[in-house]
Amino acid sequence: MGLILNFWGTIKFVDIIEFLGTFAFAISGIRLASAKKLDWFGAFVVGFVTATGGGTLRDLLLNVTPFWMLNSVYAWCTILALGFVVIFRKALVKLNSTFFWFDSIGLGLFVVVGSEKALAFGYPVWVVAIMGTITGVVGGIIRDIMINEIPAIFKQEWYAVACMLGSLLYCSLYYLGVAESIVQIITAVFVFLLRLIATRYKLGLPFLKGEE
Template structure:
């Protein structure tokens, strides 16, 4: 039987990014679940699938063991996110854009994680971009389906496009030989900034219309 590696051994920056992304996405899912008046168990489920959904599909497509099966830290991260929301629920309720901020942060961080994993496994740039995008958006799609909402990837400003552009920047900077830490930070911030600008100025792709 293959020995399960210890998450805390040889921890890298990408592991920290993945943990922070998990925490941010879990909070975004739990925040929406609380708005729908889910109980604690329902909130944990929504938060967990938001945090691990994209990475799970990515790993299955890349034919590797899903990341959360190698360490319980991601489940505990979701539990901590629940306690965070419960503890600071009054402040989070007053901040109407709480979901947006945490979702945007998680989006940027997970695009980096997905892109780097595909690149480390030796896949070409176009696969890296697809895997970065999948890691960023799929968890949110599952979350929205569970809470009976139209997935925000289809309705909000440049959501998936931000992931594609961020993963593209990751590839460009990497192939230019830029230090990996700079590549990771720049790509995550780029996705976050695109989401902020797109939302601020309501930048959207053209709507596909049927017959008038």
């Protein structure tokens, strides 16, 4: 009993956010993989890359060991996500917006994780914003390339923009002295709602026009 309490006592709120983000992003990747009729192993790979790709690039840029190599829980999160999709596949297929919901949830949670980690290393705000964005979007880019789709960042409303603004909000609240857990919750909800609003009202950046 004491060992269990000590274990839970070492878990930070940001760790819980990272676990939830991993689960949400893994489901979004596995859900798309199922639409491409990949087998279970292929779906696991797509889900794992979706959940860890952004954080891996972030950690390499920050010159630290990629987070998923230090704890097997991220692989187990992906396995759990695979089981979730297999068990509830019929319900997920009926919900056409499933991918959007899980992708948006994962996006908001990972922006928090990336921003928090860059701040912990003492980087300036502009680097924090980039790291938060990388953590949120790169996994999805790799996922879409693997399943032969145009990356969502290039075609969906305010995808990377939501990440960038979320990171800037995180920094602002952090330097204002707001409690860390409150900053994390507000930022994740902000990114999620911004994606929701942008998609609902088709808000996006102007398209770059080619030759007429």
